[in-house]
Amino acid sequence: MKEPSSALVELVNKMPDPDQRGMYCTDIDKEKIERAITNMHKGGRDNIIGVIDILVEPEKGGDVKAHYALHCLALHVCKLKNERSRRRFARTLASQIGGGRPKEVQKYLVRELQVAGGREVVEELGELLVDEELCEPAAQALAAIGDGAAEQLRRALPRARGKCRLTIVQNLGVVRDARSVGALKKAAINKDREVRIAACWGLANIGDAGSADLLLRAADKSDGWERVEATKACLLLAEKLVAAGKKSEAVKIYRHLRDTRTKPTERYVVDAAKKGLAAAD
């Protein structure tokens, strides 16, 4: 890390000071901010890295203006509607993650990639999916970007443990990765309840007809919250199947729920199944 240039420091210092309450509520000059950001952006990669170099852990503080300036730069490159500019900005941010910068700073860079990043940064984000501190923001950024996210999640899954594993399983469902059905089926019988629930929902959200029996079994044998969630997965899968024209598979799910939920406290599930059946016909 090198000292930012005095010209850059001058531009960063044009960002507003927090008021007495620690907020940006007084003396917020839109034109002054936007002018400074435009000039900062003209300095290219060096200026972007210079701003990042000012960022520190939240405990240290003192980087309020640089923190705001980096986000303004992200908004600026999106506003330009110039893909080359946006990609250059995103690649510069991505080049600064996964190294020795403090984890809280890296989290912030990942969140800014969620704002302005695209396909060009998914590999760098994918590398963070097995990092306990960074896997959540990385997975969220990937899910927001969408394009190219599934491949990264799929590749990281075998190496992931604990929180990272749960995060990846869930996001494979979010991005509806049909190539992960096998992995999700395995996860649906995992010993961790949260992983099982996330995997069942993922299979339903993907709309995999071949998962119907597995989901129904999961719903039948579980109780409490897991039963509620597994039942939801069954109903969601049935809806997806109807929408995909696979009515007979959907009808099988609805009939099963209609015929097996005999307790008065699950009457509403029977009603939902009957409603689904009527819509499927």
Added chain:
Amino acid sequence: MQKGKRVTRRQFLKSSVGAAAAFTIVPRHVLGGPGQTPPSEKFGGALIGCGGRGNGTFNGLGPNVEKLAQCDVKFLRHADNKKVYTDFRRVLERKDIDVVAIATPPHWHALISIAAMEAGKDVLCEKPMTRFIAEGRAVADAEKRYNRIFQVGTFGRFRSSTNPGDILTHKIMNSGLLKPCKAVHIKPGGLKVREWSGMVNVKPQPIPESLDWDMYCGPSPLRPFHPHRFGGTHRGYWDYEGGGLTDMGQHHFDPVQWTFAKDDTSPVEVEAFAPPAHPEACGMWGWVELKYADGFTIVMDSHEWPVDKKPSYKRKESRGVSLSDLSEEDQKKIKEMPDPEPLVGFPEAIRTRKQAGGHAAAATRCVSLMHLANIAIRTGRKIHYDPVKEQIIGDEEANRLVNQPMRAPWHL
């Protein structure tokens, strides 16, 4: 009474009187009868989120709901998982709870509402209904899928629906006869922009022992703890709400939406005048203009920026609709139209299973106004919106704020 013990006449009379007395103090609602609530109309209730608005929201469930459980992430020290909980999922597992009042910060509103309906409960949820647009559609889908009652905790539309002037406007707008619509509704101030802003220089502090901070953050990013992110002032952070605009907006615009018959659609163009937004803290903005496909325009003018207590919006003036905007023939059609059905309040809805007046499909259209406004403020760009697909057109980065990824295990 001990087995085999002889009972004297005096003892018999005494116990009989006691039994009779006990019988007479059985609550009348158990027996039913005129003016009394029969047992089938008594409901078990739970309050989830016990801060500022908690008890007020619970009271909105109506007089026939008994509070059997309360849940809050700040109850870590004294939760017994019988009456007091920190994890709402444990509450929703209970079969004796029929109705749930939700008064958590808004980043939890949609997820708990959906989970409650999945568990077969009816829901009264504090405003604002959601933190971002896709959450509202998911709540409406759950309401429909499970045929549950949902009502958002704002009731302005109930007043509008009995006001003759608003009813007339509703009928004109609902008829589709007014094309194009030149009406402009300007909301001047009252959106608590400065009051519910966030701090931009928060330094982490120790998490209080009684607080489950991870659960508090829930679907939002797990941030270092700071008291300003919690307990009312959470409103100033994008992670949990959307500033004073989302805090107050649903109150202001819910009756407007009903009056102008926009329960099933959203604006198509949204433009804001604001400085670049901070990534975490909500801050200042001047005005937002939201235009529907038929021309009807809503304006939110903060009167707080760039100059305090002064309007910054100069483009259009307020304008309503009246019968004289229509041809004589169309005026006749409006006069012959019946008034809309009265809206159903939550206590009546859970009893009769009729849809509540502030149901999820309408409530999500209303809170979407504030979310769209905030997207325009946060991106600094004019937004073009597809009200059917509920997506922003031609701006992929802005669209990321419509459906925001959540932290596992939470998802829509």
